[in-house]
Amino acid sequence: MKLLLQTIPRLGLGTSLGSRFLGRCKGSYRYSTDIKPPKAIKKLLVANRGEIAIRVFRACTELGIRTVAIFSEQDVNQMHRQKADEAYMVGKGLPPVAAYLNIPEIVQIALENGVDAIHPGYGFLSERADFAAECEAAGVVFIGPPSDVVRRMGDKVVAREMAIEAGVQVVPGTPGPISNAREARSFCESYGLPVIFKAAYGGGGRGMRVVRKLEELEDNFDRAYSEALSAFGDGSLFIEKFIERPRHIEVQILGDKARNVIHLYERDCSVQRRHQKVVEIAPAPNLDPKIRSHLCADAVRLAKHVNYENAGTVEFLLDEHANNYYFIEVNARLQVEHTVTEEITGVDLVQSQIRVAEGSTLPELELTQDNIHVTGCAIQCRLTTEDASKQFQPDTGRIEVFRSGEGMGIRLDSASAFAGAIISPYYDSLLCKVIARAQNHKAAAAKMQRALKEFRIRGVKTNINFLLNVLYNERFLSGTVDTYFIDEHPELFHLRPTLNRAQKLLYFLGNLSVNGPLTPLGTDVPPAHVDPVVPPYPKYGSVAPDSFRSILLQHGPEAFAKCIRDHRGLLLMDTTFRDAHQSLLATRVRTHDLKRISPFVAHRLSSLFALENWGGATFDVAMRFLHECPWERLEELRQLVPNIPFQMLLRGANTVGYTNYPDNVVEKFCELAFSCGMDIFRVFDSLNYLPNLIIGMEAAGKAGGVVEAAISYTGDVSDPSRTKYNLDYYLDLADELVKAGTHILAIKDMAGLLKPRAAHLLVTALRDRYPDLPIHVHTHDTAGAGVAAMLAAGRAGADVVDVAVDSMSGMTSQPSMGAVVAELEGTDLDTGISLDAVSGYSAYWEQARQLYAPFECTVTMKSGNSDVYINEIPGGQYTNLQFQSHSLGLGSRFEEVKKAYSQANQLLGDLIKVTPSSKVVGDLAQFMVQNRLTPEMVEQRAGDLSLPLSVVEFLQGHLGNHMVVIRNHCGVRF
Numbered sequence: 001m002k003l004l005l006q007t008i009p010r011l012g013l014g015t016s017l018g019s020r021f022l023g024r025c026k027g028s029y030r031y032s033t034d035i036k037p038p039k040a041i042k043k044l045l046v047a048n049r050g051e052i053a054i055r056v057f058r059a060c061t062e063l064g065i066r067t068v069a070i071f072s073e074q075d076v077n078q079m080h081r082q083k084a085d086e087a088y089m090v091g092k093g094l095p096p097v098a099a100y101l102n103i104p105e106i107v108q109i110a111l112e113n114g115v116d117a118i119h120p121g122y123g124f125l126s127e128r129a130d131f132a133a134e135c136e137a138a139g140v141v142f143i144g145p146p147s148d149v150v151r152r153m154g155d156k157v158v159a160r161e162m163a164i165e166a167g168v169q170v171v172p173g174t175p176g177p178i179s180n181a182r183e184a185r186s187f188c189e190s191y192g193l194p195v196i197f198k199a200a201y202g203g204g205g206r207g208m209r210v211v212r213k214l215e216e217l218e219d220n221f222d223r224a225y226s227e228a229l230s231a232f233g234d235g236s237l238f239i240e241k242f243i244e245r246p247r248h249i250e251v252q253i254l255g256d257k258a259r260n261v262i263h264l265y266e267r268d269c270s271v272q273r274r275h276q277k278v279v280e281i282a283p284a285p286n287l288d289p290k291i292r293s294h295l296c297a298d299a300v301r302l303a304k305h306v307n308y309e310n311a312g313t314v315e316f317l318l319d320e321h322a323n324n325y326y327f328i329e330v331n332a333r334l335q336v337e338h339t340v341t342e343e344i345t346g347v348d349l350v351q352s353q354i355r356v357a358e359g360s361t362l363p364e365l366e367l368t369q370d371n372i373h374v375t376g377c378a379i380q381c382r383l384t385t386e387d388a389s390k391q392f393q394p395d396t397g398r399i400e401v402f403r404s405g406e407g408m409g410i411r412l413d414s415a416s417a418f419a420g421a422i423i424s425p426y427y428d429s430l431l432c433k434v435i436a437r438a439q440n441h442k443a444a445a446a447k448m449q450r451a452l453k454e455f456r457i458r459g460v461k462t463n464i465n466f467l468l469n470v471l472y473n474e475r476f477l478s479g480t481v482d483t484y485f486i487d488e489h490p491e492l493f494h495l496r497p498t499l500n501r502a503q504k505l506l507y508f509l510g511n512l513s514v515n516g517p518l519t520p521l522g523t524d525v526p527p528a529h530v531d532p533v534v535p536p537y538p539k540y541g542s543v544a545p546d547s548f549r550s551i552l553l554q555h556g557p558e559a560f561a562k563c564i565r566d567h568r569g570l571l572l573m574d575t576t577f578r579d580a581h582q583s584l585l586a587t588r589v590r591t592h593d594l595k596r597i598s599p600f601v602a603h604r605l606s607s608l609f610a611l612e613n614w615g616g617a618t619f620d621v622a623m624r625f626l627h628e629c630p631w632e633r634l635e636e637l638r639q640l641v642p643n644i645p646f647q648m649l650l651r652g653a654n655t656v657g658y659t660n661y662p663d664n665v666v667e668k669f670c671e672l673a674f675s676c677g678m679d680i681f682r683v684f685d686s687l688n689y690l691p692n693l694i695i696g697m698e699a700a701g702k703a704g705g706v707v708e709a710a711i712s713y714t715g716d717v718s719d720p721s722r723t724k725y726n727l728d729y730y731l732d733l734a735d736e737l738v739k740a741g742t743h744i745l746a747i748k749d750m751a752g753l754l755k756p757r758a759a760h761l762l763v764t765a766l767r768d769r770y771p772d773l774p775i776h777v778h779t780h781d782t783a784g785a786g787v788a789a790m791l792a793a794g795r796a797g798a799d800v801v802d803v804a805v806d807s808m809s810g811m812t813s814q815p816s817m818g819a820v821v822a823e824l825e826g827t828d829l830d831t832g833i834s835l836d837a838v839s840g841y842s843a844y845w846e847q848a849r850q851l852y853a854p855f856e857c858t859v860t861m862k863s864g865n866s867d868v869y870i871n872e873i874p875g876g877q878y879t880n881l882q883f884q885s886h887s888l889g890l891g892s893r894f895e896e897v898k899k900a901y902s903q904a905n906q907l908l909g910d911l912i913k914v915t916p917s918s919k920v921v922g923d924l925a926q927f928m929v930q931n932r933l934t935p936e937m938v939e940q941r942a943g944d945l946s947l948p949l950s951v952v953e954f955l956q957g958h959l960g961n962h963m964v965v966i967r968n969h970c971g972v973r974f
Contacts, residue, residue, distance in 0.1 A: 534596055789815070
């Protein structure tokens with residue numbers, strides 16, 4: 001009793017509390033106090049890192065104990081080093097993990113710096129009996145069980161034997177490690193399948209293999225042995241009966257040197273993936289009180305049987321179907337999930353560990369079983385830097401933003417959770433332990449949900465969305481889950497992606513401010529500070545007028561084509577949403593500006609044949625330069641313009657790319673485009689190569705769209721001296737396209753080479769041959785003759801011509817919409833479009849165009865240019881070629897590039913020039929100018945030149961059949 005009176009002040013107990021304590025010791029409880037007097041710990045070293053090191057430091061600080069940290073070279077800036085009173089590097093020159101396993105150096109640091117005790121934390125050396133023994137030999141207190149207990153409990157075979165001796169039920173298994181697969185087979189023949197292999201000298205899921213088929217036994221034995229040998233240095237395995245669909249329940253125990261042992265109730269750790277715990281709950285929900293009582297009693301019985309000291313965990317598998325449970329192992333250390341036990345019992349386990357290691361008994365600490373009560377429920381989630389969508393692949397990098405979820409009932413245990421922290425690849429990916437406490441399981445889950453949703457972590461991937469899916473799962477909320485929970489709920493992996501909008505915007509603005517524009521600009525003209533005014537149109541719930549799209553939706557493509565052919569007047573297709581800005585502004589117009597004017601177009605320009613707004617270059621430019629989703633653009637525009645048909649450019653077998661794709665890819669692309677709102681597919685091929693055209697036509701038709709097969713036009717059918725692409729060439733190609741089932745026949749004049757007289761000749765010939773087939777004509781106004789050519793086409797029998805609104809027309813764009821409307825107003829070819837509506841539409845784009853001044857083609861091209869009849873550069877390529885030349889340092893030599901374009905075209909056999917063949921010609925032209933090559937030099941040195949990849953692939957046949965053309969028209973031997 002005198003000893004106890006001397007101890008009370010050291011424990012910090014008041015007189016009244018001490019009196020009550022002594023009263024209990026005299027008669028209320030049968031606890032032993034027959035031990036040596038406590039020896040105060042004044043300085044404690046944590047042989048660990050990260051979150052657990054900080055957890056122990058905090059407990060020590062509250063107890064007035066000085067703290068010492070160790071750190072590896074890789075952890076020199078880690079937070080646990082900053083939280084300690086002293087810190088020393090360990091394992092210099094060793095691998096990251098090996099540094100924390102260097103027992104001699106750790107003990108040496110402790111001895112040299114007056115350390116009284118070492119806490120191993122969890123992981124690393126926490127279950128190494130040799131480490132505990134070294135501490136004992138050096139006279140340093142080991143915060144944990146004695147080395148002999150660590151050794152026996154760390155050996156799963158011995159632990160199993162101890163459990164059997166203590167009368168604790170175990171899973172049927174081998175009495176000792178097995179050495180070969182034959183022994184395993186013998187066990188299976190006796191006890192049946194399934195069985196599980198387990199590493200005899202380690203845990204954490206490594207060395208575990210479940211066998212359900214006898215023929216898989218040998219392979220699984222070899223794998224488990226290899227894993228155990230690699231992880232623990234010993235491949236010894238034992239085998240036991242595998243319990244199907246168990247709950248994983250563990251009981252927290254605490255013992256002292258006087259052989260007193262108590263339990264602090266149980267935790268449910270059934271939510272695990274590949275034997276690694278993900279979410280832990282205390283107490284176990286919906287656990288039968290009788291089972292709970294027996295579990296806890298068995299845990300205490302086993303601990304007393306082995307003379308257990310300090311904190312530990314006894315783990316069981318609960319077979320609820322058989323209403324039975326089985327001992328599996330003892331973890332002779334503090335567990336990661338000790339926090340939930342602390343929250344429901346109010347017991348600080350780390351401080352209790354230290355006091356017990358000093359020599360205090362549990363009764364002296366008022367930790368008797370009748371003092372341990374459960375209040376409420378606690379849940380712990382392990383927030384990690386892992387990507388659940390990629391098999392929980394660890395992520396590394398710098399945390400750019402960190403905001404935590406906090407508030408009543410939330411506890412955070414962390415070490416690297418702050419903005420600026422570097423997450424390295426060397427250690428465990430645990431970022432933060434989030435613990436929620438409330439009155440019951442559902443309330444605790446609600447707090448955890450709220451806390452996790454408050455977290456904002458940017459810079460590294462986390463498993464937050466996966467954890468939220470777990471917490472919202474009805475089965476989890478019911479409180480009864482087994483170890484199969486994650487495997488049987490694939491919906492947990494349906495993860496909502498984080499938007500991270502603010503951080504992306506800040507990064508973009510910062511990068512732009514420091515490094516300038518991401519895209520090389522061809523001009524020094526800054527964008528104007530204007531807000532384009534949308535002209536008035538009917539609003540407040542008014543429905544846009546019906547248009548040709550209703551015919552298509554109700555009656556299909558054939559009826560649509562017939563309606564177009566029967567229509568009186570010339571129909572117009574507006575290219576402002578695509579080809580016009582591709583030709584004038586390097587395809588840089590954003591979805592935002594298209595969406596703003598869309599409702600006006602739907603209401604005031606409903607007589608249009610269609611809007612060309614998708615496909616072609618707009619697809620890849622949206623992704624590469626505008627960082628927009630072209631599919632979202634299509635869907636959003638369709639919502640705003642429900643009445644007017646949409647038309648896209650489909651490059652045959654190239655779809656919207658620059659190489660041939662498999663047929664099923666083309667089909668799936670068209671199917672998806674149609675489902676997102678596309679109606680008319682203008683199918684073309686850069687070489688008029690029929691097989692590629694037919695692939696695109698069939699895919700578009702199969703998807704349900706209108707097939708508009710296009711003849712790519714080049715040359716001059718009105719010039720008898722140009723015989724390669726003459727009238728017969730185009731008529732023969734038209735015959736094949738009609739046979740293939742096109743709904744509409746298009747003439748696609750990419751470079752504006754279709755002169756008015758040629759337009760009249762070509763359209764007249766096609767109309768005479770196909771009187772019932774709609775004809776659609778497309779051109780560019782590069783030379784200034786576009787309006788005249790479209791009027792000539794209309795008068796010759798074309799049903800539709802392409803135009804752009806006035807302020808986005810002319811030059812390399814399409815002819816003026818207003819000019820065509822005004823010219824035909826009141827005639828048999830009246831377009832049915834109001835000139836006033838065109839004027840308002842044009843005013844909007846006149847302002848919007850100023851926003852894209854850095855990409856404006858008119859800085860260098862002040863007017864139409866008739867040299868297009870010489871160089872034949874497509875209008876849609878002209879401005880892009882300018883910007884490419886600028887980025888290659890050829891901006892001042894663009895006239896040379898244009899001349900070389902014509903020469904490159906002839907070298908390649910006088911191609912039809914449309915994407916992607918036009919890109920091939922352009923790349924070769926720039927290559928020639930860059931390297932100061934004449935056509936003759938290319939011919940002479942062709943075999944030695946490192947030609948652009950696009951040219952090489954073209955010559956290899958990637959774009960279709962062209963080799964005969966080259967051999968007939970080019971002397972170059974590529």
